[in-house]
Amino acid sequence: MSxxxxxIARLEVDPRLFGMLGALLVIWVGFDIASDGLFLTPRNLYxxxxxxxxxxxxxxxMVMVIVTRQIDLSVGSLLGVLAMLMxxxxxxxxxxHVFAYESAWIWPVTILFGIVCGIAIGGFHGWLIGxxxxxxxxxxxxxxxxxxxxxxxxxxxxxxxxxxxxFELLGGGVFGTLGAQVxxxxxxxxxxxxxxxxxxxxARARRKRVTYGFPVxxxxxxxxxxxxxxxxxxxxxxxxQAYEMPIVAANRFAEARGIPVPEDGIHIPEGIPIPILIxxxxxxxxxxxxxxxxxxxxxxxxxxxxDAANLAGIDNRRMIFWVFVVMGLLxxxxxxxxxxxxxxxxxxxxxxxxxxxxxxxxxxxxSLMGGxxxxxxxxxxxxxxxxxxxxxxxxxxxxxIQNMATAVVLVLAVFLDSLYQRRRKV
Amino acid sequence: xxxxALTNPAPTPVPARTPLVEMRNISVSFGGVRAVDDxxxxxxxxxxxxxxxxxxxxxxxxxxxxxxxxxSDAGQILIDGKPVQIAxxxxxxxxxxxxxxxxxxxxDNLDACANLFLGREELLGSGLLDESxxxxxxxxxxxxxxxxxxxxxxxxxxxxxxxxxxVAIARTVHFNARIxxxxxxxxxxxxxxTKVIHDLIRQLKKEGIGIxxxxxxxxxxxxxxxxITVMKNGKxxxxxxxxxxxxxxxxxxxxLGKMPGTKTN
Numbered sequence: 001m002s003x004x005x006x007x008i009a010r011l012e013v014d015p016r017l018f019g020m021l022g023a024l025l026v027i028w029v030g031f032d033i034a035s036d037g038l039f040l041t042p043r044n045l046y047x048x049x050x051x052x053x054x055x056x057x058x059x060x061x062m063v064m065v066i067v068t069r070q071i072d073l074s075v076g077s078l079l080g081v082l083a084m085l086m087x088x089x090x091x092x093x094x095x096x097h098v099f100a101y102e103s104a105w106i107w108p109v110t111i112l113f114g115i116v117c118g119i120a121i122g123g124f125h126g127w128l129i130g131x132x133x134x135x136x137x138x139x140x141x142x143x144x145x146x147x148x149x150x151x152x153x154x155x156x157x158x159x160x161x162x163x164x165x166x167f168e169l170l171g172g173g174v175f176g177t178l179g180a181q182v183x184x185x186x187x188x189x190x191x192x193x194x195x196x197x198x199x200x201x202x203a204r205a206r207r208k209r210v211t212y213g214f215p216v217x218x219x220x221x222x223x224x225x226x227x228x229x230x231x232x233x234x235x236x237x238x239x240x241q242a243y244e245m246p247i248v249a250a251n252r253f254a255e256a257r258g259i260p261v262p263e264d265g266i267h268i269p270e271g272i273p274i275p276i277l278i279x280x281x282x283x284x285x286x287x288x289x290x291x292x293x294x295x296x297x298x299x300x301x302x303x304x305x306x307d308a309a310n311l312a313g314i315d316n317r318r319m320i321f322w323v324f325v326v327m328g329l330l331x332x333x334x335x336x337x338x339x340x341x342x343x344x345x346x347x348x349x350x351x352x353x354x355x356x357x358x359x360x361x362x363x364x365x366x367s368l369m370g371g372x373x374x375x376x377x378x379x380x381x382x383x384x385x386x387x388x389x390x391x392x393x394x395x396x397x398x399x400x401i402q403n404m405a406t407a408v409v410l411v412l413a414v415f416l417d418s419l420y421q422r423r424r425k426v
Numbered sequence: 427x428x429x430x431a432l433t434n435p436a437p438t439p440v441p442a443r444t445p446l447v448e449m450r451n452i453s454v455s456f457g458g459v460r461a462v463d464d465x466x467x468x469x470x471x472x473x474x475x476x477x478x479x480x481x482x483x484x485x486x487x488x489x490x491x492x493x494x495x496x497x498s499d500a501g502q503i504l505i506d507g508k509p510v511q512i513a514x515x516x517x518x519x520x521x522x523x524x525x526x527x528x529x530x531x532x533x534d535n536l537d538a539c540a541n542l543f544l545g546r547e548e549l550l551g552s553g554l555l556d557e558s559x560x561x562x563x564x565x566x567x568x569x570x571x572x573x574x575x576x577x578x579x580x581x582x583x584x585x586x587x588x589x590x591x592x593v594a595i596a597r598t599v600h601f602n603a604r605i606x607x608x609x610x611x612x613x614x615x616x617x618x619x620t621k622v623i624h625d626l627i628r629q630l631k632k633e634g635i636g637i638x639x640x641x642x643x644x645x646x647x648x649x650x651x652x653x654i655t656v657m658k659n660g661k662x663x664x665x666x667x668x669x670x671x672x673x674x675x676x677x678x679x680x681x682l683g684k685m686p687g688t689k690t691n
Contacts, residue, residue, distance in 0.1 A: 309544070371535035
């Protein structure tokens, strides 16, 4: 083992994580050089994060689906129909019959409605797959066709636009950020809370292991791992703070709030976009669910060995049902974010997303054989895919080329992963 | 002669104890096939009963009824003399029936602690897994059974066959098994590892655990079992005491389906 290999082993971090971060770094730097420094700018990275959000949210659910040896081909279509339902609900049904026009109640009630619909459809899929034993591939292939058709029927093909003003903040946009909605320093506060949580969490976990007398990582390894995590958090906040609200929008924003505007215009840092806050919150919640709860333990157990899980008293059918419920829930949130970003919903929204979501999970180390996969890895996978696409767009590459390049990366990632797995087995 | 004892059930040494388990007149059908046909077996505390028979003789099916994986179409299960319903793996576990399978037992992608507590995780007040408590218990029980075991956080797929089997056995020990079902426990193991498992089985026996041992290996069974039950084509051939029979007689039971001493026509 090389010296670096030894150090990585002592850190007790999955080497594949380093591989993925390395690949992402290469992609970013490569695009930055090729685009004469356009890629690694706050503006581009800010947009990149917004573009990743919708797929990243669904990827969280897809990891669970694939880990239990299932697949969901319907998420793109499901996103389409849920976005249409929410759009009609918030712009026609609620203002006409329930709340006043532009009421502050519209957006939360709309999201609740979308989530209920998503859970119902996901639960229906889960029931067909788990309890009736129809293969997930077939059920969700049917879902892919059915829900895309259903999306058209919601308005017989009309695009719904604009959406509720507050609802649109969920998509990010110019005003949908912590900087615009809460305050200039709020993103830093979130970052500091994150760092404090990381450091305290690491210290607490270590103290617990020491109390029980378990072996612990050397303190330097612990510090490096936690330190790197903190640096990533700080770098992210720095970049998001560095992107400022476009000057016209900022002036309008300042006037509306009665903030005095200086001669040369006002500078308002955008900070963390709301959809990214949603991604982070969901990623944390579901990582805890997967790694620290019974539900998550059973998700992995079923994927690793369904017979063993069953013999241990786990109800595999019920678990699969609930996994698809979660997938439906997350697709609904994703649909809200996606339509809010476009400030409209049409029946084509989310077309092809199922492939992006599955590709993101797989590039992020989720095994299609089941049992293996992490949410963090899958979200990194989503960032990789989106980086490739937006990088190539920046270079003026045609979308056909983008698809071909994404495909090559997908196959290459799985090939490298299988090489790694084979080497570890021997 | 053993023949007399078999043909004429002995009136004298009536066991004062009730059996730990009795499976009475169990039948299981798959489609039109009777995999198990009216089979009765029993097991006493601290006893090892070897279940022998060819592939397809029905021994695994019979035992899966006890472990809750299959449902019987007819028959009754008694534990401590009381009839019980075992409709699921969970029911079996609640009756302290633990099963060690040759290759089905572990989720390969999970580590030793996760496997040991699979289905019976310890929880914190918050409802989250109490991983420290589980790791602590795992380290303690593994320290007793296999002090060389070190890889508590590696997926069990990376462990040797013997280490995997010791994780499976640790599970039953930790959860105070009373009735242990072992399905080919040493089939995948080398000589040294097999010896470790044999020693473990003797130790469990001493602690009063009743063990059903399913095996192809007649030496394994003669080495460990107090009684031997033989099945053929789903039917019970008979049950004999290991010390009363020779290996050839048991082979005759397996191959011909005849009790020792009965004439082959």
